[in-house]
Amino acid sequence: MKTRMIFVGPPGAGKGSQAKILSEELNIPHISTGDMFRKHLKEQTPLGLMAKNYTDKGLLVPDDVTNEMVKDRLSQEDVKNGFILDGYPRNPYQANYLDELLSKSHLKIDVVLNVTSSDEVIIKRITGRRTCPVCGAIYHIDNFPPKQEGICDNDGEKLIQRKDDLKETIVKRLDVYNKETFPLIHYYKEKGLLVDIDGNRDLKAITMDVLKILEQQ
Numbered sequence: 001m002k003t004r005m006i007f008v009g010p011p012g013a014g015k016g017s018q019a020k021i022l023s024e025e026l027n028i029p030h031i032s033t034g035d036m037f038r039k040h041l042k043e044q045t046p047l048g049l050m051a052k053n054y055t056d057k058g059l060l061v062p063d064d065v066t067n068e069m070v071k072d073r074l075s076q077e078d079v080k081n082g083f084i085l086d087g088y089p090r091n092p093y094q095a096n097y098l099d100e101l102l103s104k105s106h107l108k109i110d111v112v113l114n115v116t117s118s119d120e121v122i123i124k125r126i127t128g129r130r131t132c133p134v135c136g137a138i139y140h141i142d143n144f145p146p147k148q149e150g151i152c153d154n155d156g157e158k159l160i161q162r163k164d165d166l167k168e169t170i171v172k173r174l175d176v177y178n179k180e181t182f183p184l185i186h187y188y189k190e191k192g193l194l195v196d197i198d199g200n201r202d203l204k205a206i207t208m209d210v211l212k213i214l215e216q217q
């Protein structure tokens with residue numbers, strides 16, 4: 001069974017949801033860079049403070065800081081049976097660091113799951129999102145509508161469309177993603193680790209697919 005994996009894929013292709021489901025199914029931790037950053041910031045660790053220095057200025061957190069956070073996370077006990085990385089590595093430099101880090105423990109990445117989806121489907125999925133500004137509940141106008149249109153089921157608040165979910169924002173993010181991730185996809189393709197997953201299906205079908213891939217030798 002393959003248990004050391006990386007999820008890659010554009011925003012809105014469903015890799016986060018998939019990683020979460022698998023983490024529960026396989027009982028291995030889901031390590032997302034977003035959660036990792038938040039935790040370091042909250043606990044005001046030296047790495048968290050260093051990262052904050054950059055994000056406060058609107059700059060990207062340098063690779064070396066992110067790499068150190070991942071090193072720290074992968075030294076913890078709960079990853080011994082495997083892990084699911086989500087949002088890391090972002091580029092070949094980080095990927096190379098990860099390979100070297102794992103090789104020190106005679107380990108390696110087993111598989112890189114590339115959840116793909118057409119831009120059109122992603123745009124439809126994201127622009128249909130509606131969020132409750134009070135309780136944070138997320139709805140979708142087609143796939144998960146509230147009982148009453150435009151109103152939160154939990155507290156009756158008027159739902160909003162976040163700036164991140166506007167069409168022009170998502171088109172820009174997809175463009176950045178495609179440019180940034182191309183070299184990373186290439187890196188893992190060369191190593192024979194990349195497997196494409198069709199993300200244009202329901203979550204359950206995708207999970208079944210992924211489990212089959214993980215079971216292959």
Ligand SMILES: [Zn+2]
Pocket residue numbers: 132133134135136137152153154155156157
């Ligand atoms: Zn609400």
